[in-house]
Each structure stands twice: as C-alpha cells, then as structure tokens.
Amino acid sequence: MKKIYFLLSIITTFSLSAQVSITHRVDITDYLAGGATLDPTGIRIAGNFADNSATTGSTSMVNWTPTDAGGAMTDLGNNVWEITIDYPNSGDTVYYKFVNGDWGSDESVNDTVCGGGGGFGSDRIFAIPTSNTGFTYCWASCTQCDGSAANIIESNITNVSVSPNPSENYTVFNFNVKNSNETSILIYDITGKLIDNVINRVITSGSQSIEYNTSYLNNGIYIYKIISDNEDTTGKLIIK
Numbered sequence: 001m002k003k004i005y006f007l008l009s010i011i012t013t014f015s016l017s018a019q020v021s022i023t024h025r026v027d028i029t030d031y032l033a034g035g036a037t038l039d040p041t042g043i044r045i046a047g048n049f050a051d052n053s054a055t056t057g058s059t060s061m062v063n064w065t066p067t068d069a070g071g072a073m074t075d076l077g078n079n080v081w082e083i084t085i086d087y088p089n090s091g092d093t094v095y096y097k098f099v100n101g102d103w104g105s106d107e108s109v110n111d112t113v114c115g116g117g118g119g120f121g122s123d124r125i126f127a128i129p130t131s132n133t134g135f136t137y138c139w140a141s142c143t144q145c146d147g148s149a150a151n152i153i154e155s156n157i158t159n160v161s162v163s164p165n166p167s168e169n170y171t172v173f174n175f176n177v178k179n180s181n182e183t184s185i186l187i188y189d190i191t192g193k194l195i196d197n198v199i200n201r202v203i204t205s206g207s208q209s210i211e212y213n214t215s216y217l218n219n220g221i222y223i224y225k226i227i228s229d230n231e232d233t234t235g236k237l238i239i240k
Helices: 002-017 029-033
Strands: 020-026 043-047 074-075 078-089 095-099 122-125 131-136 157-163 170-177 181-189 193-202 206-213 220-228 229-237
Touching: 020 095, 020 229, 029 181, 078 095, 157 220, 157 229, 170 181, 170 220, 193 220
Parallel strands: 020 131
Antiparallel strands: 020 078, 043 095, 074 078, 095 122, 157 170, 170 206, 181 193, 181 220, 220 229
C-alpha cells in the first residue's frame, strides 16, 4: 500500500509540492503618455506558459496567445495591471511579454537585466524562484517608470519547511511571516478533499513553528496549504 501511495505522490502531487506563485505587474503610464491607446480588452500577458505548466486561478495557460482568457490581467488603477501565475517547478525558465490587447501592440524588452530573450531578443526572461514573489515593471523596461529598480513584491510567507516528513505521530510546520496576518494551514487528501484545518488565526510576524498531531491520519500522501495575506503555499505531507 505504501508503494502505491508513493507512486501516486510522484504522478499526482509532485508538481503541487513545488508550486510557486509569481505576481507580474506592469505600469503603462509612460506607454500611454507616448501616444498609445489602451485596447478595450486591456493589457494581457503572453509567454511560454504551457511549456511551464503554468496556471492562473483554475485556468491552464497556453503558449504565446495574449487573447486567451488566461492572459487577461487585472486593472489595479493608476495605469497598473497585474496577474498572478502559479508555476509547478522552480528553476525553469519563463519567456514572456506584456501585450496591449493583441500582437502588434506588444512591448519589446532588449535590456538583458530582465529581457533580451527569445528568437528576436525582445522577450522578458526569468528563472522561476523557489518562493512566491513578484515584480512591477514599466512597460518595455526593466525598471519602474520613475527609473528606480523594479519593485519586488515580497511574499508574506517564506522559508517553509515541514519536519518530520514523512511523519508518524506529529509534524511541525516551520515558516517566517513578514507581516502579522490571519493565517490558515489546511490539509487535503490527494483527491482534493479538505481533511483538516490545522490553524486559522492571526499569526504575528517572525519565525513560526506550528506542531500538528498526525496520528489520526491514515498512511498516505496529503497536501498542505498555508494561506496568509491572500497568498498560498502548498506542499506534500507523507504519513507512514
């Protein structure tokens, strides 16, 4: 039985264990000031997302198709647009562009600080990090519109570890919290059914260690999700 669960963990949950959420923001103030008109469908994003098994919400993203529903970005106001994309594997390389509606109104980023990728040397490029993060860029630039360095959107939850894992009777969720916030730790089985709510309360900033009694759980593979400040981090918990 344990061998079966181990195989299931490889087939169905490995990608979840390494999921990273990246928030992509673009400020189009200078772009509009230069005479551009915002497309009625808004700012979009396009890239090699399917190659990286990327999703946004529950939507699987496709490759290089800004008009696809998965490429729609959210208008935050003040000419800033945003999308959060989940990537299953850190270390993979993503090529992408911000697009005003559709091709023909896409940015060109030649600065090798964050661009210069792709066949034409005009794509943005980054390696997927090991923890949730994000960036704010000015349109067609590797900086913000005032010329300052790109704003890094820091994750509220970092340095997550679970030990012991595999677990028999208990495990401890260790993580750092940047800002005090209501935080939940949820446990799911491999079908996605919610099994337990470990905590749901305000966690103060700093290093945290949350002990969890696992003795009542059946042997097998579970998924934990830590939620704080509208962000979530998932991973694999093995019970033996």
